[in-house]
Amino acid sequence: MISIKKLEKRIEDSRSLLCVGLDSDLERVPQKFRKHKHSQYEFNKYIIEATNKYVCAYKLNTAFYEKRGLIGLEDLKKTIDYINNNHPNIFTICDAKRGDINNTSRAYAEFVYEYLSFDAVTVNPYLGKDSVDPFLEYNGKAVIILVRTSNPGSSDFQDLLIDGRKLWQIIADKAGKSWNVNGNVMMVMGGTNINELKTARKEYKNIHFLVPGIGVQGGDIIKILEAGIRPDASGLVIMNSSRGVIFAKEPEIEAKIIYENILRYLKLR
C-alpha cells in the first residue's frame, strides 16, 4: 500500500490525528529505563504500548539517537522494527530533515525507507528539486517537505518577501503543486501561527500537513483543527507532540486527553 493511503486508512480507523514524537533524549528518559543496554528502545516500547491506541503516527527524530552513536542507531532501528511488527497500521515518520545533492539524497532515501523502513521522511528543500527527487521517486513512500517550521528562528528566512509572497509560500507552491506528481507530498506547517495555517489550507487543499508545535511549543489543538480541516478540502492535519507526551508523568493520560479533544471536535463538526 502506498504510504499516504496507509496514513489515511489509519486515521479513518483510529479517528486520531495525533502523532507522538519519540524524541527520547536519554538525559530525560526516566532512570528506570537507563539501566537497560537498549535504554531508548525500552523506553520507546513503554511509550508505544501506553499510547498506540490514541495515535495515527509515530515520529522519530534521528538526532536523539545519532547523538549516542552506534547504540543509538541500534535503538532507533529496534524501535521502528517494533512498531512495524507490532503495530503495522500506524504511520511512521523519520524526522531526519535531510537534503543533499541528487546522488547523496538517494543514499539518505535508502537509509530511511529501506534500511530503517519508515513510511515517510522530513526533507529540507533548500537545495531545490534535484535534492528532493530521490525521495519523491521512492516507490510510494511519503515525503514531508519542511515548509514552515515552528521554531523562533523560522522567520529569519522563511518570512522573506519575494514579489509579495513569503519564501515558505514559494516553497509550498513547488512542493504542493509541481513536486507532487506522485501524490506523495506532505508539508510541515508550524502550528504556532494559525493564520498561516488557514492560508496554506486554502491554497493546498489536498495536501496533508504535519503540524509540530502542539504542547511544549504552544500550538492550540482546536484552533489548528479549525484552520487545517475544511469542508471543501481533503487535506488533513497530523498534529505532533513529542516532549509533552513522552516525558509527561503519565504519557497514556496525556495522549488520551489530546486524542479525546480531537475526537470531540471531529464529532462536533
Add this chain to the structure above:
Amino acid sequence: MISIKKLEKRIEDSRSLLCVGLDSDLERVPQKFRKHKHSQYEFNKYIIEATNKYVCAYKLNTAFYEKRGLIGLEDLKKTIDYINNNHPNIFTICDAKRGDINNTSRAYAEFVYEYLSFDAVTVNPYLGKDSVDPFLEYNGKAVIILVRTSNPGSSDFQDLLIDGRKLWQIIADKAGKSWNVNGNVMMVMGGTNINELKTARKEYKNIHFLVPGIGVQGGDIIKILEAGIRPDASGLVIMNSSRGVIFAKEPEIEAKIIYENILRYLKLR
C-alpha cells in the same frame, strides 16, 4: 586549538587547498575492498594513505555510511578515528547538512563534534538562527553554512530575489556577519558560478569558503583560486573533490595533479 586555526595551520604546512571527499559509496568501491567486513573503512584507509600529503582536509558525507545502517556508521566512526590518530593535523569535515530546532540541533552537534570528533560540520540554514546556534556555540568547532550549493536545483530557491539581493546572499550576510561572533563560521560556495564566488569574496573577506563541485561537477580550479583568493582578503578557498579522486584509477595521481595545480598557482602569485 580551535578548529579554524587547525585548518589554517594545515594549509600553511601542506600548501594545499584540496579537500578529498570520502563519499565511499559501497556500490562504487573496487571489488577487492568489498570482501572485508569493514569495506568502506578499508577503502578509506587506502585512499587516505594515497592522498594525505596532498590534502588540507577530508570530508565525509554521512549519507553514504548511513545508507548501510550500523555497519556503515561503524565504518564512518573507524575512518574518522583513523584520521585523528594517524593524521591529526588534517582538518576533518562531517558533511551532514543537518539543521533542526534548537534542542534537536544540539543533539546533532554532539553527534558530529563529540561522538564522531569532527572539526567541522555542514549546516543547512533554512530553519534560522536558533537552529544553527548549538553548532556555533560548540566550543571552538567550525560550522560550514550551506550558502550556495553547486547542484542543478540550487537555483530553485537560492536565486530568488529579495529587494534586489538573492536568497543565498541574504543567508551569507547573516552567516558571515551576525552569526560569526566566535569566528568559527565558514560557507559552502558552489564552484560552478565563478562570478558569484567573486562577489562573495568581495563581501566576506575573512570567511573561508568550502567549494564543492571541482572535478565531476565541472568547477575549474584556477578560476576558483582567482576568484576566491584575493590580496585584500584573508579568507581562503578549500576545494573539494570526491568521486573524481577516490574512484579514479589512481587516486594518488589524481590528488597530486590537483595539488600541483594549486601549488603552481600559489607560487605564481
